[in-house]
Each structure stands twice: as C-alpha cells, then as structure tokens.
Amino acid sequence: MTGAPAIPAAGARQRDRMGLVGWLTTTDHKRIGILYLATTGAFFLAGGLLAALMRAELATSAVDVTSRGTYNELFTIHGTTMVFLVVAPFGLGLANYLVPLQIGAPDMSFPRLNAMSYWLFLAGGLTIFSGFLSSGGAAPAGWTGYPPLSEIVYSPTTGMDLWIAGILLTSASSIMTGINLIATILLLRAPGMIMWRLPAFTWTSLVTSLIVLLAFPPLAAVTSMLFVDRRFGGHFFDVAGGGDPVLYQHLFWFFGHPEVYVMILPFFGVITEIVPVFSRKHLFGYTGFVLATIGIAAYSMAVWAHHMFTTGEVLNPFFSAMSFLIAVPTGIKFFTWIGTMWSGRLTFPTPMLLALGFMANFLVGGVTGEMVAAPPFDYHAHDTYFVVAHMHYVLMGGSVFAIFAAIAFWWPKITGLRFPDRIGRVAAILLLLGFNLTFWPMFVLGLRGMPRRVVAYPDQGEFTAPNVLASAGMGVLTVGVLVFVAALVVSWRRRDPAGDDPWGGNSLEWATSSPPPEHNFERVPPVRSIRPAYDLRVVTDGRAEDQPGDGATP
Amino acid sequence: MFFAVVAGVYWFLSDEQAGSLLLAFLAAASALLGWYLGRRGVAAAGGFGDREDAGPDDAAGEDLGVFDSASIWPVVLAVGAMLLGTGAIFGSGVLLVGAIVTVLAVVGLVAQTGR
Numbered sequence: 001m002t003g004a005p006a007i008p009a010a011g012a013r014q015r016d017r018m019g020l021v022g023w024l025t026t027t028d029h030k031r032i033g034i035l036y037l038a039t040t041g042a043f044f045l046a047g048g049l050l051a052a053l054m055r056a057e058l059a060t061s062a063v064d065v066t067s068r069g070t071y072n073e074l075f076t077i078h079g080t081t082m083v084f085l086v087v088a089p090f091g092l093g094l095a096n097y098l099v100p101l102q103i104g105a106p107d108m109s110f111p112r113l114n115a116m117s118y119w120l121f122l123a124g125g126l127t128i129f130s131g132f133l134s135s136g137g138a139a140p141a142g143w144t145g146y147p148p149l150s151e152i153v154y155s156p157t158t159g160m161d162l163w164i165a166g167i168l169l170t171s172a173s174s175i176m177t178g179i180n181l182i183a184t185i186l187l188l189r190a191p192g193m194i195m196w197r198l199p200a201f202t203w204t205s206l207v208t209s210l211i212v213l214l215a216f217p218p219l220a221a222v223t224s225m226l227f228v229d230r231r232f233g234g235h236f237f238d239v240a241g242g243g244d245p246v247l248y249q250h251l252f253w254f255f256g257h258p259e260v261y262v263m264i265l266p267f268f269g270v271i272t273e274i275v276p277v278f279s280r281k282h283l284f285g286y287t288g289f290v291l292a293t294i295g296i297a298a299y300s301m302a303v304w305a306h307h308m309f310t311t312g313e314v315l316n317p318f319f320s321a322m323s324f325l326i327a328v329p330t331g332i333k334f335f336t337w338i339g340t341m342w343s344g345r346l347t348f349p350t351p352m353l354l355a356l357g358f359m360a361n362f363l364v365g366g367v368t369g370e371m372v373a374a375p376p377f378d379y380h381a382h383d384t385y386f387v388v389a390h391m392h393y394v395l396m397g398g399s400v401f402a403i404f405a406a407i408a409f410w411w412p413k414i415t416g417l418r419f420p421d422r423i424g425r426v427a428a429i430l431l432l433l434g435f436n437l438t439f440w441p442m443f444v445l446g447l448r449g450m451p452r453r454v455v456a457y458p459d460q461g462e463f464t465a466p467n468v469l470a471s472a473g474m475g476v477l478t479v480g481v482l483v484f485v486a487a488l489v490v491s492w493r494r495r496d497p498a499g500d501d502p503w504g505g506n507s508l509e510w511a512t513s514s515p516p517p518e519h520n521f522e523r524v525p526p527v528r529s530i531r532p533a534y535d536l537r538v539v540t541d542g543r544a545e546d547q548p549g550d551g552a553t554p
Numbered sequence: 555m556f557f558a559v560v561a562g563v564y565w566f567l568s569d570e571q572a573g574s575l576l577l578a579f580l581a582a583a584s585a586l587l588g589w590y591l592g593r594r595g596v597a598a599a600g601g602f603g604d605r606e607d608a609g610p611d612d613a614a615g616e617d618l619g620v621f622d623s624a625s626i627w628p629v630v631l632a633v634g635a636m637l638l639g640t641g642a643i644f645g646s647g648v649l650l651v652g653a654i655v656t657v658l659a660v661v662g663l664v665a666q667t668g669r
Contacts, residue, residue, distance in 0.1 A: 022624070024629050025624040025625055025626045025629070026624060027623065027628070112625050112627065112628050112663065112666075113628075115625065115628035116628035116631055116632065119628050119629045119631070119632030119633075120632045120635060122632065123632045123633065123635060123636035124636075126636070127640065158643055158644070161642075161643040162640070162643060165636075165639030165640060165642065165643060168639060169632075169639060172635070227642070231642075231643070298580075302576075302580070318576075
C-alpha cells in the first residue's frame, strides 16, 4: 500500500531548536501541547497545595492553620487555579497536541496564534498568583468573584484587580485556542477523514471550542465591568448607583455554566478514546455520542440560572426543567461506554482503571447535580458543602481522573517511553480511595447545613466527624497524586522505548512514531473508518485483531 | 427536532410563556442553521478531507498552506499583554511600557507574515 506523503509546501519547515530559545519561540503544536500539559500540571500541584492547607485548617474547628483573611484567599485561588489554570487548559492543551495528529494534519491552522495562546495562559496564571505577593494578599472573593464582596469597598486590595487581569488574559488565550481548533478541524483533515470519521476526542474538542467562543466573551465583559466598578467609578453592580449585583451573577453564570462543559467534554472524549482500546471492541453508539455532545453544548447555554435559584429573581421552573434535561445526552454517553465494554475483552491497565473510576465518580456527581437541579432541594443545599461535594465529584472525580487517565494513556506517544503500570495502578487505587474519602463526607456535611467558604465550624457538633474524615482523605489523595508523579519520574529514568502503538489504539496518532516526527506523519495512512490505526494494523500488518497492546511496563 | 419536541412538552406541562417561547425559538433557530448548512453544503467547501473515498495519493503534493516557523513574537505579545493588564492596575508607567511592547509584538508578527 503506497501513499505519497501529504506535507506542506517547502520553505516552512520548523527547526526544533533545543534549549530555552527553542521552547520560547516554538510554534510546533506538539511542543506547545507539552508546554500546556506541564504548566497545567504545575498549577495543579499549586492549587492542590492550597486545598491541602484548607483541609488542614478544617481538620479542627478552631482557626489554627491560617488566618480568616488568608483562608478566603486560599479558596478563591484554589478554585480559580483549578478552573482556569488546570482543567480547562489541560483539555485545550491536550487538544493542541492530539487533534492535528488525530486528523492527519501536520500542525494547527495558526501556529503562531497557538503559541500566543499558551504564553497568554501562562501570563494570566502568573498574574493571578502574583496576588499572593501583593501587599493585601490575593483575591478573596471566591473564584466566582461576586460583588459586592469583590467591589472596591469590601476588597480594596490589588490582589482582586490582579485576579481580574489574569482572568482576562486566560480568557483571551482560550478564545484563541478555540478559533484555532475549529479552523484546524474544519480545514486540515487528511483525505478520507470526513466529519463522521473523526475520533471521539476530536469531536469533543470541536464542540468544546464552539462553547468557548460563545461563553468566554461574557466572562471578559463581566470582569471588565467589575474592574470599571472598582477602579473607574462605575456602578454596574452597585445598587446605590443604580446597578444590580444579580446582573453580575447572570453574566458570570452565562459564562460559568458552559465553562463547566468546557471542563468535562474533552474528558468525555478522553474516556471514549480509552474504553474501546481496553475492551478490544469498536466504539458502541458513535453517532449517538456525537449527537449527544452537540446536544450537551446546546443545552449548556440554557441552564445558567440554576446557579441562581435562591436569588428569587430567576424563572426557576424553566431552568430546572432544562437542567434535568441535560442529563439525557450525558446518559447517552454512559450507555456508549457500557455498550462498548459489554462483551468486550477487558484489560485493566492504569488508563482503564482511571476511566472506570471516572465513570463511577461522574455518576455520583451527575446524579447529585440532578438533585440540586430541583429548586426545593437547592434552597436547602445552596452554598453548603453539598454543592462543594457535587462539583468536586464531577470536576475532580470526573475531569481530573480523566486527566490522569489521559496522561497515562498518551504518555508513551508523547515521550516515546513506556508507562510503569504497577506504580500507576497503585496510584489509581489511592486516588479513588482518597478522593471518595475526602468528598463523600461533604455530602453529609452539606445536608447537615455546613456552609461553604467558611474557615471554622462549631466545636464538638455534627460537623466535626465528616470534616476530620475529609481531611484524612486529603492525605490519601495527596499520596495518590505523588505516586502518580513518581510513576512518570520512573518512566523518564528507565527510558524504556514504547514503540509506535503500545496499547493497540484506534486513531491516527497511533499510526505514527512515538514521539511523532516534525510534521507528524511521514505518510498519512488511508482513512476509511473511525479507527484508521486499527484498520492499518489488521489489514496491512495482519496482526490478529484481538491482540491487546503491551504498552505498559509492570 | 429534539428541541421542538421538548418545547411542545414544556409548553403543555408548564403553561409558562417565556420559557416555551424560548425553546420554540431555539428549535426554529436550529432548523434554520441546519437548513442553511445543508443548502451551502459544508462539504463543498472542504478538500479531500471531506471525500469518503479519498486516499493519501489524492492529496499528494497538495499545498496545505504556510505553517509558520519559530517565532519570538507570541511570547513578546504575551509579556506586553501582561504588562498592559498590570499597568491598568499599578499606573501609567507600566501601562506605557506594556503598550510599547504590545505594539512591537504586533508589528513583528505582521512583518513575519508578510515575509
């Protein structure tokens, strides 16, 4: 089977310089993807440290580890970091690395824009964290930044302004990546790669990018308006001046709710890539998966006020109904995964263990989301630890577990090194146990009425035991994270080559070397189905189809 | 179509005007979008990526466009934007430097494209 390579016109070759200059000036999507993954990893550890400090504080009812003001900064920057600097950029950064490979393209449509996106993201993150260095401390008003607390009267420090500036920079970054991904997916697909043969992760990246374009401009607007209120004498959100704080909530959540889908959809794609590989079966219900993804994106724009039920100023029935409905397409995805695993020949290396953990955790998170979608329940649960538990089950039990799964799955492709599976499995178990031990008690706490974002609670009361459990769980979780990092370090030091296709994957990235060459493919394989690498293996190389890959070292 | 069904059900169950109207509009807007895309034939705009039976030979030697080589200007632009942002907070000195750096970066980027 011959095929002439599809490479761009000569004269545009990227010379991958080594050293700092090479990394500063790179426009290669793979290098930029690696920068994103490494940076989000670093921010994850930083945000996790802030969380560990919070759990240390809440392990006892006294205010003993941090001061009251510092605690506010902790939960604000923890939330901001995890939302804006870890989960969303990881999804977009992974897309940066994988999408051109998955569609058979040599790079993204706009390589310099791509680089710009990364550097703006880093700039934004550093700006937000620089609040800790400023005289008044970092922003204290929660990752949602509600006025009046975030107004100049109640948050006079520059940390709050730095937060706003950082959010604006990261928003610009995300919007640019969204544009780049859409252009790349629509225009640079390899011959035969029609839209209905796109891999799941590419589909979710496309839809996520569409959501980003719709959702991030309102965020930029509302944070700019807050800045005007704070520093230029505006009155957008100030009742005495004719404004309304609820306006902030509307605009923020019009961004905020689609944002949570930006934070989960790429990871639905990750899980959907992993499950067929370790079930040795084709994906069940591909069409349904794609339509469900589009449906989720559409509905996500219509549910924002379910974060505002208790304001009394929104039409509860409408938003409640829409919020219940959004579980339908998500449920379709669960059936896709279950249907794929059904009668499959399952193996359980680290990525698959984490994917299963994802499914269990996300199920809990999703169901509890439906619970708070009912206003009568939400009136009781709003601003309590029930909501904290719900969101961590979907974001951490969901997205972060998928982040770990994605790293374990694509590490061999990105680095060319095998992944140490025994260590990885230990990490996966610790993560699952630690995560559930930390966050399940928070449901109990919330139902018992403990509010969120508080530094202390009554001594010897019904809040004590769950808090102690949660703090203990945090310890287990931390060990799990460190073990996972250790797995990566061990892999790096062992230098065991992984080969092109260690897992027996389905999509095009597995049909090129590990790591891929400069413009990704010496020769783009023919694309006739949704799993071109599988086709190449079975048809061309004659490998028995049910041989699972041997991608992991013990 | 899903939206149309949902709109109907919602209207029937809730007797509530604003949401029903919004959902009906959503259905109509989606239908319009679908009709438009169908008419335009999105595939017509695409290249070999949109032909089911296209193989690697078909696109051999095809010019996919210019993929920019290494460039310092993106990181300079990011630094400029960061200075602009912090300048808005800390005062006109930083703002001015930020503006200069940003303009430099934009000029550099445009010049690189022209080359």
